[in-house]
Amino acid sequence: MKKFLILLVSLSLALTLGCDDEVEESDEEPAEVEEADEEEEAEDEEAMVDEDEEADEEEAAATAEDGKIHITATANSFEPSTIEAPAGEELEITFLREVDEGCMTEVVFPELEREEELPVGEEVTIAVTPQEGEAIDFECGMGMGKSTITGT
Numbered sequence: 001m002k003k004f005l006i007l008l009v010s011l012s013l014a015l016t017l018g019c020d021d022e023v024e025e026s027d028e029e030p031a032e033v034e035e036a037d038e039e040e041e042a043e044d045e046e047a048m049v050d051e052d053e054e055a056d057e058e059e060a061a062a063t064a065e066d067g068k069i070h071i072t073a074t075a076n077s078f079e080p081s082t083i084e085a086p087a088g089e090e091l092e093i094t095f096l097r098e099v100d101e102g103c104m105t106e107v108v109f110p111e112l113e114r115e116e117e118l119p120v121g122e123e124v125t126i127a128v129t130p131q132e133g134e135a136i137d138f139e140c141g142m143g144m145g146k147s148t149i150t151g152t
């Protein structure tokens, strides 16, 4: 009987200790989950900052220098899409479509009634002469990627 009691006591002691261990472990787990969440949030914030920077770049007008500007046709836009050029001077716009995806297969100048195919990897140059305060638009054949050259 005495042996049985000792066995019982040591068993319950072992169970109690076992329970303590479990409680400690479950205390630690939520802390790890919180850390993971914080890391994810930090990554999300970085992604948001990157997007903001890209938006700023798009808003700023590129200035044509020496009567020339290079424009890249991406999958769905022209970059830069806002260009300022000296009024009354001929501007050579060189387009280069870099990717064989999306719909920037041609560039259309609606006001000038001009359009040119944009084969991938081939430079296509179009000359325009923007007048003071005049906006010359260009876009893809479907009217996407609207972009503007302004004479200043």
Ligand SMILES: [Cu+2]
Pocket: 103, 104, 140, 141, 142, 143, 144
């Ligand atoms: Cu398009």
